Amino acid sequence: MRWAGKSIIPVLTILAVLIAVWYVAAISMNAPFQRDTNARGGVQPGTWEFIGQTLSQPKPTLPAPHQVAVNVFESTFLRKVTSNRSLVYHSWVTLSSTLAGFGLGTALGILIAVGIVHIRALDRSLMPWIIASQTIPILAIAPMIVVVLAAVNVTGLVPKALISTYLSFFPVAVGMVKGLRSPELLHLDLMRTYNASAAQIFWRLRVPASVPFLFASMKVAVAASLVGAIVGELPTGAVAGIGSKLLAGAYYSQTIDIWAALVAGSVVAALLVTLVGVAGRVVERSMGAQPS
Amino acid sequence: MRWFTPSWQVLVAIVLCVVAAVLGPASGPEAGALADPTATIIYPYFTTKDYIFGLIFPAGAISMMRIPAVAAALVLFIGAHGAAWLLLSGIAGFEGTALAPFYLLLAAAWLLAWRCVTILSSLAPAGRGERMLLRLLIPAIFGLWLLIIWEAVTRGAGVPFVLLPPPSAIAARIANSLPILAADVKQTILKAVLAGYVIGCGAGLAAAILADRFGFLRRGLLPIGNMVSALPIIGIAPIMVMWFGFDWHSKAAVVVVMTFFPMLVNTVTGLAASGHMERDLMRTYAAGYWQTLVKLRLPAAAPFIFNALKINSTLALIGAIVAEFFGTPVVGMGFRISTEVGRMNIDMVWAEIAVAAVAGSVFYGVVSLFERAATFWHPSVRGG
Structure with missing residues (x-):
């Protein structure tokens, strides 16, 4: 908390500078188009009036922060949640496939990690591939999974959730292998002097030791699975979701909509990561860890 | 000092082979040929089926003898991958006709490969170069079997091309x-x-x-x-x-x-x-x-x-x-x-x-x- 108090002023200052830069950039980037429009209309506005015009275009090159804020506010609070134009609706569509994929991916990652820690042949043969797979742009197969599954009549939530699963299980598997191996030799020896069975060592020593690693990698995984869900919505002209909102905005040059969708995605991401972090802290505290 | 150490992977592989031999035809055309001996129907494994059994059985048996671990791994490697290669090259052109024995033989070959990897994982060679080779070889076998199973399932079950093309088609592309x-x-x-x-x-x-x-x-x-x-x-x-x-x-x-x-x-x-x-x-x-x-x-x-x-x-x-x-x-x-x-x-x-x-x-x-x-x-x- 002390740390947060010390950095709150710098953070706010930098955010203020960023917003100021944003306004300046918005004015200068929107100016050429506005000048053209005014020249065609034969209007000669004053400097302040001109700046006002650049900040209130319907399809600006760079929308001003307040335009984005108004759009986000309107499409979040003023429209019915079930409406096609509500950001809450689109966020929910993306969130549901993110969560489904995240849950599945975490379970799969833990399962693989348990296998790797206990079966030597699996460790030697699978682990290099898991590490190598981190270097591959996995996201590139997202469109294919969606289209191919649509060809066999699997549409909607499942394909997107599969992409999220795929993206989120790698961090969890790698983190859990590290976590399950984190107990020191001393502790393992102690368990052995207690004549503990393999299952007992696993449940009483390895699992508790791996919990901090699990939550750290789940934070990465949940962010990755959100990206997976958004990209999964891009290729097929999906009808709903943050990704489809981005794509529709790109097609019709609705820049304000794109930025609003970005804001929605960021809010969802921040919420998910915070939620996992809080869950991790609660679990660790209930297991007797010292709050750091 | 026993001259014979059984391993469950090899034993299961041999059982699978026996079941495959009892079940008979490994593909649809072969079943047709057996049903009608007079007609000349070309079918997969017309001549190579015996070789497949001939690779899996001895490889499994020799590997359980008391021989150096490297030799056992080598024998298993040759047996498993030779059998897999025969299985894959035979099914080409007969996509979607595979019957149960095809998969049983494939599973038997895979179990031999698993045994091979298990033996290799337990090796601890002294030389740095050899350790490096093992570090590369073991994951390479795993990757190879991923491709083999992918190829066998897509060709054997005749998975539609738009759904999942076999790796050989991707390589050709x-x-x-x-x-x-x-x-x-x-x-x-x-x-x-x-x-x-x-x-x-x-x-x-x-x-x-x-x-x-x-x-x-x-x-x-x-x-x-x-x-x-x-x-x-x-x-x-x-x-x-x-x-x-x-x-x-x-x-x-x-x-x-x-x-x-x-x-x-x-x-x-x-x-x-x-x-x-x-x-x-x-x-x-x-x-x-x-x-x-x-x-x-x-x-x-x-x-x-x-x-x-x-x-x-x-x-x-x-x-x-x-x-x-x-x-x-x-x-x-x-x-x-x-x-x-x-x-x-x-x-x-x-x-x-x-x-x-x-x-x-x-x-x-x-x-x-x-x-x-x-x-x-x-x-x-x-x-x-």
Whole structure:
């Protein structure tokens, strides 16, 4: 908390500078188009009036922060949640496939990690591939999974959730292998002097030791699975979701909509990561860890 | 001293073989030929079926004898992969006709390979070269079997081509469309990824040094940088395409933004990594800020900087490929993936993904090589 108090002023200052830069950039980037429009209309506005015009275009090159804020506010609070134009609706569509994929991916990652820690042949043969797979742009197969599954009549939530699963299980598997191996030799020896069975060592020593690693990698995984869900919505002209909102905005040059969708995605991401972090802290505290 | 050590993988494999022999025909045409001996029906494994049994049985049996582990592994390797090769080459041309014995034989061969890997994993050779060879061989066998099972299932069960093409078809497609793939790689990787990567990492490094110089900036930027790394930055792709046009410049811009923050956060962490003793030593030398930075703190931060460079190598590829989904000239890996998916040329998509995987691994490997050269003093490299 002390740390947060010390950095709150710098953070706010930098955010203020960023917003100021944003306004300046918005004015200068929107100016050429506005000048053209005014020249065609034969209007000669004053400097302040001109700046006002650049900040209130319907399809600006760079929308001003307040335009984005108004759009986000309107499409979040003023429209019915079930409406096609509500950001809450689109966020929910993306969130549901993110969560489904995240849950599945975490379970799969833990399962693989348990296998790797206990079966030597699996460790030697699978682990290099898991590490190598981190270097591959996995996201590139997202469109294919969606289209191919649509060809066999699997549409909607499942394909997107599969992409999220795929993206989120790698961090969890790698983190859990590290976590399950984190107990020191001393502790393992102690368990052995207690004549503990393999299952007992696993449940009483390895699992508790791996919990901090699990939550750290789940934070990465949940962010990755959100990206997976958004990209999964891009290729097929999906009808709903943050990704489809981005794509529709790109097609019709609705820049304000794109930025609003970005804001929605960021809010969802921040919420998910915070939620996992809080869950991790609660679990660790209930297991007797010292709050750091 | 027993002359015979049973292993459950080999025993199960032999049981599977016996079941396969009892069940008889391994494919639809073969069943037809047996039912009607007078007709001449060409069927898979017309002559090679005995060889398959002849490979699996002796290989399994010999491997359980008391022979050196290397010899047992070699025998199993030959038996498993010879049988797999016969099975795969036989089913080509008879897609979708495989019956239960085909899969049983495949499973038997796979169990032999598993046994082979188990023996290899328990080996602990003394020489460094041999250890290295084992470290490569074991995952290679795993990868090979992934491909074999993929090929066998897609061909044996006749999985529709649009759903999942067999790896051999993908390899053929890669070989046939090298010019297109080369053009795509040139557009996406050599132009967009490299330009964006260099600018993004350079800017991140510069911003980190600035943030290090001014504590106020660091306290403000670090929380923001940490938060941004969790956001779906990829979403700025449509905006960048709108600003910088369809060509590679817009993709490079996406890559710049995606690589900036990991570099910033890691470098700031790394610059704090040098110890108090070393910094005090620099002070006793009357070294200025820049001298301390260049001679002590940047080298000490190198492992962190290279970590960011590695993370960014993957992020850069993803950013460039996904940004191409929003609009490109008619060349580029992302463009090819999205259009060929639309035309249901799934094998071309897989070819492009294979190329992307290889490119990503090479990129990562090159960065790792530089890391080994630059941080030769670090325990993780020295101990290797």
